[in-house]
Structures are given as structure tokens and as C-alpha cells.
Amino acid sequence: MVEALQAMASVMFDPYLLLLIFMTTVLGVVIGVLPGLGATTGAALLLPFTLTMEPVHAIAVLATIYVSATFAGSITAILINTPGTAAAAATTFDGYPLAQRGEAGRALGIAVVSSTIGGVFSVIVLCVAAPMLARVAYEFRPPEYFALTLFGLSMLASISAGGTIRNLIGGVFGVWLATIGAEPTTGIERFMFGNYELYEGLGFVPVFIGLFAISELLIQSERINRIIETISMKAVLLPSREDYKKIWKTVLRSCGIGTFIGVLPAEGATVASMIGYSEAKRWSKNKEEFGKGAIEGIAGAEAANNAATGGAMVPTMVLGIPGSGTTAVILVGLMVHGLRPGPYLFTEQVTTVYQIFGAMLLANLMFLGMGLYAAKFFARISLVPLQILWPIVFALAIIGAYALSSSLLDVWIVLIFGVVGFFARRNGFAVAPIAVGLILGEMVETNFQNSLKMFEGEWWLILTQPLAALFLVFALLGLFGAPLTAWIGRMRK
Amino acid sequence: MHFLFVPGLITVFSLAVIWAALQLDLSPAMIVGDSLQPRVFPIFLMILNLGLVALLVFQYRKSPPKIVARETYHTWSTMALFVLFYPLTVYLDMFIGIAVVMFLMCLLWGERRILVAAAVALATPLTMFFLFDLVLRVRFPRGLLTNWYYG
Numbered sequence: 001m002v003e004a005l006q007a008m009a010s011v012m013f014d015p016y017l018l019l020l021i022f023m024t025t026v027l028g029v030v031i032g033v034l035p036g037l038g039a040t041t042g043a044a045l046l047l048p049f050t051l052t053m054e055p056v057h058a059i060a061v062l063a064t065i066y067v068s069a070t071f072a073g074s075i076t077a078i079l080i081n082t083p084g085t086a087a088a089a090a091t092t093f094d095g096y097p098l099a100q101r102g103e104a105g106r107a108l109g110i111a112v113v114s115s116t117i118g119g120v121f122s123v124i125v126l127c128v129a130a131p132m133l134a135r136v137a138y139e140f141r142p143p144e145y146f147a148l149t150l151f152g153l154s155m156l157a158s159i160s161a162g163g164t165i166r167n168l169i170g171g172v173f174g175v176w177l178a179t180i181g182a183e184p185t186t187g188i189e190r191f192m193f194g195n196y197e198l199y200e201g202l203g204f205v206p207v208f209i210g211l212f213a214i215s216e217l218l219i220q221s222e223r224i225n226r227i228i229e230t231i232s233m234k235a236v237l238l239p240s241r242e243d244y245k246k247i248w249k250t251v252l253r254s255c256g257i258g259t260f261i262g263v264l265p266a267e268g269a270t271v272a273s274m275i276g277y278s279e280a281k282r283w284s285k286n287k288e289e290f291g292k293g294a295i296e297g298i299a300g301a302e303a304a305n306n307a308a309t310g311g312a313m314v315p316t317m318v319l320g321i322p323g324s325g326t327t328a329v330i331l332v333g334l335m336v337h338g339l340r341p342g343p344y345l346f347t348e349q350v351t352t353v354y355q356i357f358g359a360m361l362l363a364n365l366m367f368l369g370m371g372l373y374a375a376k377f378f379a380r381i382s383l384v385p386l387q388i389l390w391p392i393v394f395a396l397a398i399i400g401a402y403a404l405s406s407s408l409l410d411v412w413i414v415l416i417f418g419v420v421g422f423f424a425r426r427n428g429f430a431v432a433p434i435a436v437g438l439i440l441g442e443m444v445e446t447n448f449q450n451s452l453k454m455f456e457g458e459w460w461l462i463l464t465q466p467l468a469a470l471f472l473v474f475a476l477l478g479l480f481g482a483p484l485t486a487w488i489g490r491m492r493k
Numbered sequence: 494m495h496f497l498f499v500p501g502l503i504t505v506f507s508l509a510v511i512w513a514a515l516q517l518d519l520s521p522a523m524i525v526g527d528s529l530q531p532r533v534f535p536i537f538l539m540i541l542n543l544g545l546v547a548l549l550v551f552q553y554r555k556s557p558p559k560i561v562a563r564e565t566y567h568t569w570s571t572m573a574l575f576v577l578f579y580p581l582t583v584y585l586d587m588f589i590g591i592a593v594v595m596f597l598m599c600l601l602w603g604e605r606r607i608l609v610a611a612a613v614a615l616a617t618p619l620t621m622f623f624l625f626d627l628v629l630r631v632r633f634p635r636g637l638l639t640n641w642y643y644g
Contacts, residue, residue, distance in 0.1 A: 049629070051631075052628070052629050052630065165545055165548050165549045165552060168545050169503060169545045169546065169549065172541055172542045172545065173542070175538055176535055176538045176542075179535045179538070183520075185524070185525070185528060185531075186520035186524050186531055188517060188518050188520055188531040189517075190514075190517055190531055190532075191513060191535075217571070218568055218572065221565065221567040221568045222565050222568055385603075386602060387599050387604040387610075388604065390598070390602065391594075391595040391596075391598040391599050391602075391613060391614065392617050394591075394594065394595060394598065395591050395595055395617045395618055398578075398591055399591070399618070399625060402631075402633070402634075403629060406632060408583075408587075408634055411582070411587075412579070415575045415578070418575070419575070422568075426561050427499050427558075427561060445534050448529075448534075449529060450528075452528045452529065453526060453527050453528055456527050457528075
């Protein structure tokens with residue numbers, strides 16, 4: 001415990017790390033306010049730049065991008081009714097109407113403070129819950145990991161974008177992508193079509209850059225002539241005592257909701273903010289104000305989406321199962337820098353882990369300052385012309401993808417998956433399930449194969465393992481819970 | 494019937510993968526042991542996908558999805574620029590490819606000031622080249638410019 005606190009505090013005494021966190025917070029806020037460039041795209045594009053950094057610095061950069069971009073999406077959501085990130089979509093419901101009433105500064109102030117409370121709360125939960133979960137995870141063997149990855153995949157069914165079936169199809173496609181390359185046990189080549197650069201499988205980073213950045217570039221190409229109305233603002237106002245009285249319960253509730261949703265594999269800030277918003281409305285005494293500028297609506301959504309960031313880091317670091325699209329990129333970052341995600345990270349790399357947590361805590365506090373004093377300036381950045389911004393993103397994507405393994409094949413993969421991702425999104429399929437499927441694909445297959453070896457081919461013996469059976473029940477609930485509840489509701493009526 | 498296009502495409506893809514999986518080599522039983530042949534898992538995945546597609550068709554029949562508007566001229570042209578990027582990179586230089594695509598993309602997306610487009614298209618790849626070359630020590634693929642620079 002003392003070692004953990006020392007490691008977290010050491011972040012404060014590393015000037016290079018402090019500078020990095022500061023610069024990355026600024027960059028994260030810029031990425032967050034630019035419509036289309038969310039935390040996931042930003043982290044994927046930045047990953048190659050972290051190659052030569054120390055592991056702690058590299059992961060701190062990615063984690064800082066995650067928390068600051070998640071917050072920053074609210075700035076444009078409030079001022080131009082365009083969420084900078086999907087997680088800020090619920091903030092537009094009340095943030096923009098409040099801004100239209102001439103209270104943009106107040107709306108932003110509430111968003112900044114709620115986000116900070118949510119973020120700090122979730123990092124504290126992360127510090128406490130992650131080592132506890134790690135202790136449980138030491139006992140996991142292949143059957144438990146197999147069942148857990150299935151649970152993670154089943155949760156794709158309820159990711160907000162897309163629909164249940166479409167998300168599952170995306171997830172299965174992602175898992176299939178993970179089978180490309182040499183099969184780990186037998187070395188048999190699968191779907192390589194003679195291309196030996198694919199022997200170790202598809203690189204995660206080029207696929208992610210393609211799916212998130214290039215597909216977004218193509219989506220933005222359809223919005224070139226859009227006219228954006230901006231609302232001017234004098235300064236960001238801190239919430240008054242009356243405001244605090246009105247929102248403190250909502251903020252606390254959303255902190256809990258956000259962190260819990262974040263911990264669930266594959267769920268993320270977007271789902272958290274939607275649930276945080278709807279719960280704020282459900283418990284509010286002033287339901288009629290919602291949609292017209294209710295400050296509880298802003299606080300509910302913003303506290304929840306930032307609370308989800310720390311929550312999502314729990315399964316990512318402890319189990320190697322991404323808690324969201326952005327943590328999928330962070331997971332790849334951990335692997336690129338030689339940190340093996342899993343319970344052993346908490347015994348072998350305690351200092352590193354807590355320094356990363358410390359960096360996240362610091363990033364949450366830094367964006368409080370930036371949100372209060374520089375939101376007005378950052379809002380202007382969102383008006384950067386698309387015809388300048390997206391060609392730059394193209395260059396970043398290509399050079400970044402090449403740099404990771406000095407392979408031109410990765411560049412072509414970026415472009416191919418960009419086009420695939422674009423058409424998928426146009427037809428209502430979200431790309432996050434493909435990314436999560438790709439990451440979990442190898443885990444699911446390898447652990448199933450190892451379980452079969454353990455039980456001498458008797459697959460059903462997996463069900464006799466209590467924890468594995470529990471995860472499989474969770475997986476079934478993840479898949480059928482929502483339709484079952486709806487069906488029961490219809491039957492009652 | 495427009496809603497059958499996407500499920501149809503996924504079905505064809507799944508069947509193609511199953512066919513390709515059936516062409517994979519079989520591993521000797523001694524190596525495979527109690528686990529599965531390498532072809533089994535992808536085939537299982539695609540069968541699962543076919544089941545999900547059947548559910549999707551059922552869902553679409555009940556509530557057909559909105560007809561997706563045609564892609565705009567800008568989108569197709571941007572994709573054409575990606576295609577142009579390939580020969581430029583392979584036969585000339587990756588940085589020439591990036592600069593040309595960036596320049597054309599700026600103009601295509603509505604930038605009227607040619608000098609601004611040219612400045613963005615030159616400054617971005619140049620800055621990134623030196624950042625990656627000098628700081629991150631990345632060697633870029635050989636081409637007209639990199640040959641000249643690397644010697």
C-alpha cells in the first residue's frame with residue numbers, strides 16, 4: 001500500500017512526466033473538441049509516437065488522452081450542439097439548450113466540475129478495485145479465461161452504437177480477423193494467402209487506425225458543407241452553491257453508475273453517459289426541465305462518462321480485456337511496451353501500474369484547470385476547417401501505422417480497414433465491436449484449446465468450474481438479459 | 494428488398510471464409526491432441542455469423558432499416574485518392590504519395606487557397622518525417638526522396 005502511494009506520488013516529482021501529462025492533456029482536449037476525432041482515434045494515432053518513451057510515460061500519455069478527450073467532448077456539445085466525442089452526446093440534450101438561454105459559461109462550469117469529480121472518483125476506485133480483482137484473477141486458468149472472454153464478447157451486444165445483432169456480427173468478424181496468421185499450437189497458416197508478413201497475424205494498431213481514423217475521415221467527407229452555429233460565451237462559471245445543492249446527488253449517483261459500467265468488459269463512456277443521464281432524469285424532482293437546459297442532465301451525463309474511464313481501465317489492466325474502444329488501444333500500448341496485461345502486472349510492475357494511476361489522477365485535475373480557464377479558446381479550435389484537419393489526420397495515420405513495425409503492409413491495412421469501417425458504419429454497424437473482437441479473438445481460441453487439453457477433449461467439463469460457469473451465466477445474461485426483460489415487460493402488460 | 498443487400502454480402506463473405514478454411518492443411522493428430530484442428534474455429538465462427546445474419550434478416554423484415562443515401566462525390570473521390578496513393582508510394586516515394594494526396598484532398602474538400610493547401614501538404618509530412626527519423630529513429634521505405642536523404 002505504501003509502495004503504491006509512493007509510486008503515485010512520484011509522478012509529481014518527475015518533471016518530464018508532468019510536462020508530458022500537461023502537453024497531452026492539452027492535446028487530448030484539442031482532440032476531444034474536434035468533431036470526429038475522439039479519444040479512441042486520438043490514442044490510436046498517438047500510439048506510434050510513444051514508441052521510444054519509457055513504458056510509464058507511454059501509457060500515461062495514452063491514459064491522459066483518454067480522460068481529457070472524454071471530458072473535452074462536452075465543450076463542443078454545449079457550444080455548438082455537436083458532441084466532440086460519442087460519450088458527450090447526452091450532454092447536448094441539456095447543455096446546448098442551457099447555452100442557448102445565454103448560460104453557456106454555467107453549463108460548461110457544471111460539465112467541468114462533474115467530469116473532474118467523476119474522473120477522480122473512478123481513479124480512486126481503480127486504485128482500490130484493481131489489486132483486489134487481480135488477487136482473484138491469480139486463480140484463473142484457461143477455462144475461466146475462456147468464459148471471461150466470452151462474457152466480454154457477449155457484452156458487445158449492448159454497446160450503444162449499432163444494434164445487438166449487428167454488434168455481435170461485428171464482434172464475430174473481429175474474432176475471425178484474429179485467426180489470420182499462423183495458428184499458435186500447430187503453426188498451420190490461416191488466411192494468409194501467401195503473404196508471410198501476416199505470419200504473426202494482423203497488427204492491432206493499423207486495423208484500429210483504419211477502423212477509427214480513416215473511416216471517420218470518409219464519414220467527414222460527407223459533411224464538408226455543413227454549417228455550424230456557435231454560441232458565444234464570456235467565461236466559464238464555477239457552479240454556485242445553489243447549483244451544487246441541486247446536482248450533488250446526481251453527480252454521486254453518476255460516479256457509481258459510470259464506474260460500474262466502465263468496469264464491465266466492452267462497455268464504455270458512451271453507454272455510461274446515456275444511463276447517467278436517464279437516471280438523473282428518473283430521480284429528478286424537475287423532470288419537465290430535462291431537454292430544456294436542466295443542470296442535473298449535464299452533471300449526470302458528464303460525471304458518468306468520465307467515471308467510466310477509470311472503471312474501464314480495471315478489466316483492461318487486470319484481465320487483459322478492454323473495457324472500451326480506447327482501452328483496447330491502451331491495451332495494445334501496454335503490450336507494445338512489454339507490459340503483459342493481467343494479474344501479474346500487479347506483482348511484477350507495481351510501481352509502473354501506480355504511476356499510471358497517478359498520471360490519470362493528475363490528468364483529471366489538469367483538465368479541471370484547462371476547462372475552467374481555456375474552454376473558450378478550445379471551442380474555437382473546433383472550427384478548424386475540415387479541409388485542413390482531415391488531410392493532416394491522413395498523414396498521421398499513414399506515417400504512424402508504418403512507424404510501428406516499418407511495414408508498408410500496415411499502411412495498406414490502414415486504408416483497407418478504413419474503407420471497410422466506413423461502409424460498415426454507413427450500414428449501421430459500429431466498428432468498436434470489430435476492434436474488441438480482434439483483441440479477444442486469440443484469447444478466446446487459445447484458452448478454449450488449452451481447456452480442451454486440460455479436460456482431454458471433454459469441453460463440457462468447462463461448465464463444472466464454478467467461476468467459469470458464473471462467467472458463462474453472465475455471458476448469457478449479457479446476450480439475452482435485455483430482450484428477456486423487454487419480453488417480461490410485454491407479458492406483464 | 495434493399496435490406497437484403499448487407500445480409501447477402503455477409504452471407505457470401507461467411508461462405509467464402511468457410512470454403513477457404515476447408516482448404517487449410519490438416520495438422521497431424523499427434524500435434525493436435527485433444528484440441529481442435531486449425532480450420533474448426535474459423536468455420537464455427539462463420540456458422541455463428543450465418544445464424545446471426547438469419548436473425549438480422551428476421552429483424553429487418555419486421556422493421557426495415559432506413560435506405561442509406563448514396564455516398565457523395567467527395568467520398569468516392571477521397572477513396573480514389575487512396576488508390577492513387579498506392580502507385581505513388583510503391584513507384585515514387587511514400588512522402589511524395591502523402592504530400593500529393595494531402596494536397597489534392599485539401600482542394601477536393603473545398604480549400605480554395607492553393608498556397609495554403611500546398612503549405613499543409615508539404616509542411617505536415619516533412620515535419621513528421623524529421624520527427625520520426627531524428628527522434629523516433631524510424632527508417633522509412635526507400636524511394637526517390639528517401640534515397641536522396643539516406644544516401
